[in-house]
Amino acid sequence: MASPGLSILVVSYSDDIRDALVATLKSYDVSAVACSSFCVAEEHALHGLHNGLLVDLPSMVRAKGEEKIVACTLANFYPTLRVKAIGNALIPMAMPGSSKQDRSLNEFLTRSCPTFVPRALRAHRRHAICAxxxxxxxxxxxxxxxxxxxxxxxxxxxxxxxxxxxxxxxxxxxxxxxxxxxxxxxxxxxxxxxxxxxxxxxxxxxxxxxxxxxxxxxxxxxxxxxxxxxx
Missing domain, CATH: 2.40.10 (Thrombin, subunit H)
Incomplete structure (x- = not known):
């Protein structure tokens, strides 16, 4: 059972898939923040506290330019599960060269997300300057x-x-x-x-x-x- 109070950012360019991901998280009694793009997810990350990122793998593959940069930033900041929706099933999918991820949604929600201390994404880049x-x-x-x-x-x-x-x-x-x-x-x-x-x-x-x-x-x-x- 997922830990109470979890908040997960959900990203997919497809309305239907995004709705399916949100519905699946709700069945685990987890709060889901639906995002139609990675830049939208970034705005939520800058101003809110979240425990993880659930992303539709085809959307991550399709991301270009600024969206691609933001997608990589978020995936390196939060515990991330990349999935492909097949009917009502969510199949975890790893990208070549990406870090190891959980083998199932249940593992993601019960192991990785609860151990991540929720914090807002830093808005501005730090520069190593002595003043x-x-x-x-x-x-x-x-x-x-x-x-x-x-x-x-x-x-x-x-x-x-x-x-x-x-x-x-x-x-x-x-x-x-x-x-x-x-x-x-x-x-x-x-x-x-x-x-x-x-x-x-x-x-x-x-x-x-x-x-x-x-x-x-x-x-x-x-x-x-x-x-x-x-x-």
């Missing part, structure tokens, strides 16, 4: 340096990251560029873990100086810098 920061936190100015920056936020290295709490608001200043952004702490990595210690922040609002600086640093416009795999 000095001043973090205004509880009235203090704390020195730091970024390990990566994107249009949506940054990871700031801090050896005393335990002092922060996810959900808190901070101001991030970039002295070299003269810009600043209001941000929310989304992730705290304490010292002593395998990963570098620090905090991941998402920008809520940035001033014009920082926006101009990021355009030069990242060498891309915000609307074109999506976090997608290169085809």
């Amino acid at each position: 000095l920061t001043l973090l205004v936190y509880r009235g203090e100015e704390l020195r730091g340096v970024t390990l990566n920056i994107s249009w949506g936020g940054a990871f700031i290295m801090d050896t005393q990251a335990e002092r922060f709490q996810a959900g808190e608001s901070v101001e991030v200043r970039f002295p070299r560029y003269g810009g600043a952004a209001r941000a929310v702490i989304r992730r705290v990595v304490p010292w002593g873990m395998d990963d570098p210690p620090g905090i991941g922040v998402s920008f809520q609002e940035m001033d014009q100086d920082l926006e101009t600086a990021l355009a030069g640093i990242l060498k891309t416009r915000r609307e074109f810098d999506r976090d997608r795999l290169v085809a």
